Every structure is written in C-alpha cells, then in structure tokens.
Amino acid sequence: MLVSDTPRPVIRPRRLRTSPAMRRLVAETRLHPADLVLPMFVREGAAEPQPIGSMPGVVQHSLDSLRRAAAEAAEAGVGGVMLFGVPLVRDARGSAGTDPEGILNLAARAVADEVGGAISVQTDLCLDEFTDHGHCGVLDELGRVDNDATLEVYREMALAQAASGADVLGLSGMMDGQTAAVRDALDEAGFVDTAVMAYSAKYASAYYGPFRDAVESALEGDRRTYQLDPGNRREGLREALLDIAEGADAVMVKPAGSYLDVLADVAAASEVPVWAYQVSGEYAMIEAAAMHGWIDRERAVHESVVAIKRAGADTILTYWALELANRLRKGDLA
16 A cells, blocks of 8 residues: 555544543643742731732731731642731831831741741842832932942841841842842851842833832832833843842742743743742733623633743742632642
C-alpha cells in the first residue's frame, strides 16, 4: 500500500476536554494556595476593621483583626501576607516608616508572633504610605525625589522591618540601587536570612487608584520620574536583571494582568523566583463588573489569576488569595 493511500487519523483535540476530570488531567497551568500572597492593610489606632469603598471586601485592619486574618490565611495554606501600614501622622521624611513602634513594624511583629513560621511575613518597604507628599522617597529643595537620600531611609526601614520579624522585604519604591543598598544594610546588621523581593518592573499605572484610597495617600501629581513608562517592554526586563545582579532574592512585575508580556520576558530570563502583583484596580474592575451582573465573578477571578501564573509568575499577590486558597482546598478549582 502506498503511503498516500493510508487513511489519515481523525484528529480530535476535544477528546481532552470531555469532562472536568479530563480537563484537570491535562491542565498545563495549576494554582496552589502556596503560590498566593495576600496583601493586607493595617491602620494605626483602628479599633475594628474599616471597609475600603473602592475595594469591596477589603479592609483596613486593626492590629487585632490583622492577627486573626493572618491566622486564617495561614490555616488556608496561603504562601504569605504582604503588610502595608496606614499611619495617623505623616511627615516629609516618612518617619513613621523607620520608627520601630510605627504601625507597619508593629503589624509585622504582631503577625510574626501570631503565625510566624506557618506563613511568610512580608512588609512593604516604601515611603509613599508615610510621607505627607505621597511620593516614594524624600524630596530635594526643588521638590524632586532625591534617589540617594531616599536610599539612606530605605536602609533604616529595612533594619526596622527585619528586627520586627519580617521574612521578606518588598522593595516597591523604584529607586536606582535600592536592592544593593538594602541588601548591604541587612547583611552588615546580621540579618543575612531576611529576603529581599524587588519590585523591578513596576509601571506608572492607572490601576493603582484604589490602593491609594486604601493607604490614604497624600500624593498630588504622579510618579513617572521613577516608575516605568507603560509602553516600555524591554526596560522591564532590564530593571529585573539589574536587581538580580544587586542581590534580589526575587523580582516583581506590577501590575500583572496588563503586563503579561513583560512578566513572560522576566520569567524566561530570571534565575530567581518571579512574583507578580494583581493590583487594586484589577481587583476593583472585576468586582464592579460582577456586582452589575456583567461577568461571572468566580470564573473571572480564577481566570485572571491563572493567566498570571500561565505567563510565568511563581508567586502572585492578589486580594483574592484567601478566597482562592479556600476554593482550591475544597476542590472547587483545578
């Protein structure tokens, strides 16, 4: 029989999609609770949780409610919690961020005492929450962010956060040389086991608005002189490689959903774990659309996070971390 006379097989890719069990069997991308990090806000002086209007279901915690929420996240198997502080008093230098008794350092201590060892305690190392001008660094006499003066404050913050029990410091300020400065400060002080996660490809995005509500940011203007231009793809990878060379233990792409190409680039090149942050605006849009009945909320939440994982993220910061972890544990998600 000639080869040309051989019957061609019927190709039916749909055979692998016939049932939930079959789809689970051949799934190329899987989520696990340990892949997820839950961002949490803690407000100085709060007696009870305060709802955040632009982020339905997310709150500014009191120290007591923060402890309970962290324990719940640990019980669900969530990989970590990332803490952000909301101080009562701000100044030009962001002094509440370096104060050992400042709200973020108190929060780290509280969570470390409550669930340390069972979950990764992570702290945001940036000044925007603590400055009265809302920028991520200290300003010079012309009102510009002073990169090198800011690094000195970051070194102080790093030591305060490490001493408070943080396992991972999230360097989100986008100052040049911040990873090397913080790593050197930690090592010199003996905090050699404290990890540094650099927000390397952090873009000047419109999707941060609800977060600024959550931390009650005083920012006027924008951060385009130090965050990346949304149109720049190669720059994101270059920033990540610089941070790796400076000693970052992990690197971040932020926002996640609108920058999946950058995330894929970084994941393909990185020799350290790659994290991605599904930011407040991404969260708020899905919640708002679901509230109007325009999309299936649970499917949209899962799909949006799977897309980030599929693009190459090892770890994902998402405000749905606890919800997803609980659904995964119950077998509701593949």
